[in-house]
Amino acid sequence: xxxxFLFNFFSSFAILMFIFIFQTIWLFIxxxxxxxxxxxxxxxxxxxxxxxxxxxxxxxxxxLASILTFGALAExxxxxxxxxxxxxxQKAMRSIIVFVSILGVVTxxxxxxxxxxxxxxxFNMRRNIAKVxxxxxxxxxxxxxxxxxNMNMRVDNKTGEKDRILEGVIIHxxxxxxxxxxxxxANDGELVSDEQSDLIQLILNDGNYYEEVQSKSREEKxxxxxxxxxxxxxxxxxxxxxxxxQNIEEESDITTDKMKNVIRLNKDIDSLxxxxxxxxxxxxxxxxxxxxxxxxxxxxxxxxxxxxxNLADKVNDVRTKSMDTVNSTEQLVDALPEWQRLQVLENxxxxxxxxxxxxxxxxxxxxxxxxxYHRHILSLHxxxxxxxxxxxxxxxxxxxxxxxxxxxxxxxxxxxxxxxLAYYFIGVFAENSARKxxxxxxxxxxxxxxxxxxxxxxxxxxxxxxxGLMEFGNFMERFRAIFRRKKKATT
Numbered sequence: 282x283x284x285x286f287l288f289n290f291f292s293s294f295a296i297l298m299f300i301f302i303f304q305t306i307w308l309f310i311x312x313x314x315x316x317x318x319x320x321x322x323x324x325x326x327x328x329x330x331x332x333x334x335x336x337x338x339x340x341x342x343x344x345l346a347s348i349l350t351f352g353a354l355a356e357x358x359x360x361x362x363x364x365x366x367x368x369x370x371q372k373a374m375r376s377i378i379v380f381v382s383i384l385g386v387v388t389x390x391x392x393x394x395x396x397x398x399x400x401x402x403x404f405n406m407r408r409n410i411a412k413v414x415x416x417x418x419x420x421x422x423x424x425x426x427x428x429x430x431n432m433n434m435r436v437d438n439k440t441g442e443k444d445r446i447l448e449g450v451i452i453h454x455x456x457x458x459x460x461x462x463x464x465x466x467a468n469d470g471e472l473v474s475d476e477q478s479d480l481i482q483l484i485l486n487d488g489n490y491y492e493e494v495q496s497k498s499r500e501e502k503x504x505x506x507x508x509x510x511x512x513x514x515x516x517x518x519x520x521x522x523x524x525x526x527q528n529i530e531e532e533s534d535i536t537t538d539k540m541k542n543v544i545r546l547n548k549d550i551d552s553l554x555x556x557x558x559x560x561x562x563x564x565x566x567x568x569x570x571x572x573x574x575x576x577x578x579x580x581x582x583x584x585x586x587x588x589x590x591n592l593a594d595k596v597n598d599v600r601t602k603s604m605d606t607v608n609s610t611e612q613l614v615d616a617l618p619e620w621q622r623l624q625v626l627e628n629x630x631x632x633x634x635x636x637x638x639x640x641x642x643x644x645x646x647x648x649x650x651x652x653x654y655h656r657h658i659l660s661l662h663x664x665x666x667x668x669x670x671x672x673x674x675x676x677x678x679x680x681x682x683x684x685x686x687x688x689x690x691x692x693x694x695x696x697x698x699x700x701x702l703a704y705y706f707i708g709v710f711a712e713n714s715a716r717k718x719x720x721x722x723x724x725x726x727x728x729x730x731x732x733x734x735x736x737x738x739x740x741x742x743x744x745x746x747x748x749g750l751m752e753f754g755n756f757m758e759r760f761r762a763i764f765r766r767k768k769k770a771t772t
Contacts, residue, residue: 282350283376290346297342301334302327326406332391332399336667339388340704343381343671345697347678348685350377355686370745374679381675389668393542400539419444424453431455436470445472450485452517464491467515485515538653538660546661553654560650564643571636648718655715655722662726670730674704676737680744704729 306327363373419425424435437449447470454463467488472481490510541549617625677700685692708729715725 282354282373283380285353286346286350286377286380289349290342293345293349294338294342297338297345298331298334301338302331305330305334322406326403329399329402329406332396333403335388335391335396336663337705340667340670340674341697341701343384344674344678344701345694347377347675348682348697351679351682352685352692353682355683370680370683370741377675377679381672385668385672388671389664392664392667397540397542400537404537404540419447424451441471447471450488462493465489465515465517466491481519483517483519485517486513488512488515490515538656541657541660543661543664546657550654550657550661553650553657557647557650557654560647564647568636568640571632651718652716655718658722659712659715659726662723666726666730670704670733673730673733673737674700676741677733680737680740683744684740704733707732 364370419434419436419439421436421439424433426433432452432454434453435449435451436447438447440446440448448468450465450467450470452463452465453461454465456462465485465488467485469487470483470485472483488511490512492508494508538546538549615622678697681696681700685696708725711720711725711728714720715722
């Protein structure tokens with residue numbers, strides 16, 4: 282039993298991994314194609330991608346292997362022979378259950394150590410490919426940032442050796458304040474570089490140079506909004522001294538939730554939670570002070586009996602005079618002169634408008650902060666959920682194979698794919714909802730596994746009792762019994 286399951290498991294894993302790798306190549310084709318990358322670099326890139334694919338491949342492999350194994354045994358009536366010999370389904374599954382349990386533990390350690398390291402490698406390679414290959418960063422038809430030059434560039438076409446000939450060039454040059462103040466347009470250009478030099482020459486032909494004029498007054502700015510110059514040849518030097526020493530796999534200080542293990546995630550979740558709470562409290566206090574909200578804690582802290590008698594009498598006198606003098610906002614506004622009333626209302630309107638703008642801006646910032654917080658919680662629980670999903674999906678696939686009694690890659694493959702798609706899409710929808718705060722991130726990480734748990738229990742019971750997947754006979758018999766009772770009651 283175990284040897285047959287292992288054969289189906291490893292063969293299914295190899296086939297599915299091969300399929301998913303090709304599907305992933307299409308996702309990253311823009312990062313790899315047409316950038317003069319060595320085959321070794323592309324091979325490393327795909328090698329570092331394979332651990333991330335195990336999150337999808339491994340549950341599907343367990344499900345498919347269990348359906349194939351137990352479906353073939355049931356189709357050849359080997360289960361009937363086992364039961365005739367007194368061997369139950371649970372006893373036949375015992376060795377495979379031990380293997381799947383060990384697989385779940387190994388999967389957790391794999392998700393906790395290997396996958397974060399591979400995520401870091403992939404991030405570094407995608408980030409550094411553009412730095413090591415400066416010509417490769419320029420993508421046709423879109424604006425691309427040029428590292429180290431404080432500018433972005435758009436080209437219509439790239440031709441020639443190593444795509445150095447550029448057609449339809451538009452350059453936006455940023456100022457020290459990171460504002461686009463200069464625009465350069467040229468019909469064509471060329472990238473000229475030397476391996477021994479720290480400079481790349483961008484030679485532009487037949488174009489125009491536009492620069493925004495920084496004027497001191499509005500009148501001068503209206504008269505001379507920008508300066509324009511036409512050129513036949515324009516040479517621009519790009520300093521790449523910080524890029525030539527880059528390595529494709531050089532580590533960076535940037536980390537995301539997928540690059541962290543359980544210990545790091547727990548630590549960062551606590552710090553993110555505390556920081557978000559401090560941000561909310563500080564912002565609410567700031568808005569309260571801008572609105573003029575009275576702090577009741579100040580009044581409560583002032584105890585009249587602790588003050589000297591003459592000072593206490595003055596405080597009580599002020600409080601008595603100030604109470605019940607104004608009963609409503611309308612009464613306060615009506616008590617003011619007309620010119621002052623208009624001024625107060627206009628100031629209030631501007632103040633409320635500014636506060637609403639501040640609140641909406643801060644809301645977007647806090648949503649992003651909490652999205653990062655939710656992502657960390659998701660990543661933490663997904664490591665545990667992945668390990669348990671392998672065990673639960675086995676208890677879905679094994680009894681299902683025994684019930685449908687079909688081996689081979691026909692019906693079992695269709696059933697496995699349908700179940701896996703349901704499992705996968707439930708998880709994707711739950712994760713997207715949790716990142717936006719619409720669902721608890723802990724529940725989102727476990728939702729698809731929890732949905733499969735009762736299905737696994739039900740299927741195991743049915744397979745043990747030799748019951749079919751859908752017992753239409755019993756179902757119709759219940760309806761007939763109900764109609765019989767109604768008929769007897771009427772007669």
